[in-house]
Amino acid sequence: MKAFRFVEWQQPGRLRDVPVPEPGPGEVLVKVGGAGACHSDLHLLEAPAGAKAFGLPFTLGHENAGWVETMGPGATGFMPGDPVIVYGPWGCGLCMNCRQGMENYCQTPGKPSPGGLGGTDGGMAEYLLVPATRYLIPLGDLDPREAAPLTDAGLTSYHAVKRSLHLLRPGSTAVVIGAGGLGQMAIQVLKALASATTVVAVDTSADKLETATSMGADEALISGDDAVARIKDITKGHGAELVLDLVGVDPTLTMAAQVSRVLGHLTIVGLGNAALPVNFHGPAQECSVAAPFWGTIPELLDVINLAQAGKVKMLVEHFTLDDAAHAYQLLHDGKIKGRAVITPNG
Template identity: 75%
Template structure:
């Protein structure tokens, strides 16, 4: 089969021919319908060497945001049949530690929640087939198309987890600010609208087109990034700031903005992997504003996301690319020219 693999650190990935994996006991071979291209892939590709705790040897297949159809199941697998449409939960934990037992395999105490395409010794799904090490990582999609649903496993799940942990703050009169209106930000806006109808949602970005999309997806106000956006958010919140600020970018300028528009006792959640640093002193972020950097989400939370998608309460703008155009998709992603999510479709 063909697979998009990282062969050398700091070099672009290559399309290579590799053997089709054979599922062993408890494992499932998935025919990949869609594999999302994610910014975290760019960070891995650009790294001069293995990141900390990264144990996967080169070459390995990229792609940690996957959905498709069951091709073959190994001995002992029940509940799935060939042809079933499934989405793949991305962070593959040990299944035995306390966090894994509660479905939080993203915080596995053994593997650090790394899955295929991100480390942990597993190939990802940017290939014609993906070997999933356990059937517990598969969630039925029902009538959802795997080529459209693949980004739900990361863009959807990560955004859902980031929003859900702060819902108790988002009552009537509250404000939630989403900085960055790309694929992650668009999903966060929709989830805020679906889960907290009372809150005022503000989307901030440098791209007017993405802001137009955010407004169509439920944002009450859209602002071009900059000092005027900070002033507007402060004004509309009576100078108190927003109860929840989601930074879906994570660059130095966006983190500075996040600290400026958060409120006392609010939540400032850093989701983006831009590599910036949040300025912290006695007055910034505001007093007792909780700062968190969540990682992915739990298996039950992905089940929630799939249900919301089945109910048509969330959707992602998806641009499809065949496997041989994966490098082009990554380049468009790098230059900010993907409006939603780029999804590689190995089987058309």
Template identity: 70%
Template structure:
């Protein structure tokens, strides 16, 4: 089968011929419907410094793609509870299973090397190929009525957003405000999660792109503001000069982090999700007193089940742009240039009849 593989740090990925994997005991082979192209692929691998990033143990080559959905193809010995052809999504945090966090279900924070999930360099090939070998059946979650050709972004964009919001829900009561800095694919999902999980908070989107701001309004943002000093002043006015209880920076570059420190409230949460490589300015008064700063990573497996439920209830959805595997490198370039509407997903060769052009818009999941 053909696979999009990272062959070296700071080198473009390449299409290569690789064997179709055979599921062993406890494993599941998934026929890939779509695999998401994510900014983290670029930040961690394609644009990264030579050598494996901290916490990632594997050197190239390996197949990219950590946002995956498809159909159960074959079951390894000992696996029960699935039917071949059943639509499923793959939880991407493949833990070690033995550290304290894994034993408590927090496999996204496993303490040992080698537990990283598919396509992120922990010893496992990802889903930008025709088939994906999943090492444990517990990581394969049935989709029910959801179409796997649309659902792949739920496993990262939806899941990461859900986890980032849930840790701060206790702050989002009547009169509160939540600021989402960056209204791209991840920010759009975050806005929907906020709307689905809260009823009283004012959701403010901030971005440099007018089209993304319009999309943010459509997805539930109460305010959509162009980035800059005027946005900071407007957020201050909206919050009675107190700042927002929750600021979610989905970009993570110096200007957005400076803004986040200025608009967060005392005792609020400033959550850094974006991997832009910026630095948060910190001194005695910035961020505000007792403002908690966190950089959450992905989410737990039970939270993926919650995200799937929200999508089934049509409370969240994501516009996706489909690219054949042959055009995956183009998708990454467009992603880097900020020209993707929603999320980019890669289509394996045998599914190419689903894609009539290089860039094809489809309805949101849910």
């Protein structure tokens, strides 16, 4: 089968021929409908040799959905042809966090090991080997080609919002910095879970802000000093209860600190690798700063339920497996409107 592989550090991915995997005991072979291309992949591809603990090569693609192809010995709960989405961060399944569905925070050294991100083969291939049925969630009538990004862009945004819901009472404000794929999903989640909260989207792109408005943002602001002033005006000088930085570079973190609120949450989701200065004078007093990672299996169930109810929907652009390298170049250049999804089986 064809697979889009990470074969050399600091080089673009390459299309290669690899064997179709055979599912062993408890494993499931999934025919891939869609595999999302994520900025996390770009950070990985651009990393120098030795920066990561795993070796090369492996197949990219950690946002995966498709149809059950073959069940390995002892695997139960699904039938061939069932549409499924794949939970991404694969843990040990045995530690306390894993037993609560928080495999994203597995306590076993070397875990989680996400397919397509941590040295294990992912879904940018015709077939994906999933290590256990607990990582599969039924999609119902959702199209795997459209739903694939829900497993990361959707789940990560949902988790980042959910942990702050107790702050989002009527009259509250949430600021979403970065209106790309993650930001667009965060806006929809905020409107679905905290409809009385004023949602402010901030970005450098007018086109992305237009999309953010169409997805429910109450205000759409071009990043800069004027945006900070407007947020202060909206919040009567207090700042926002929740600030989500989905970019993570120096200018966005500076803005996030400027618009933070006493006793609020400043949540860093973006992988820009900048550092947030924290001292007595900033962010706001007793504003909690956190950098969550992905989300839990129960939360992915919630995301799928929201999508099935029409409450959230990812804006996707489809690319064939042959065009995967081009999709990543467009992503690098900021020319993807929502999420690029590779469709290995058409």
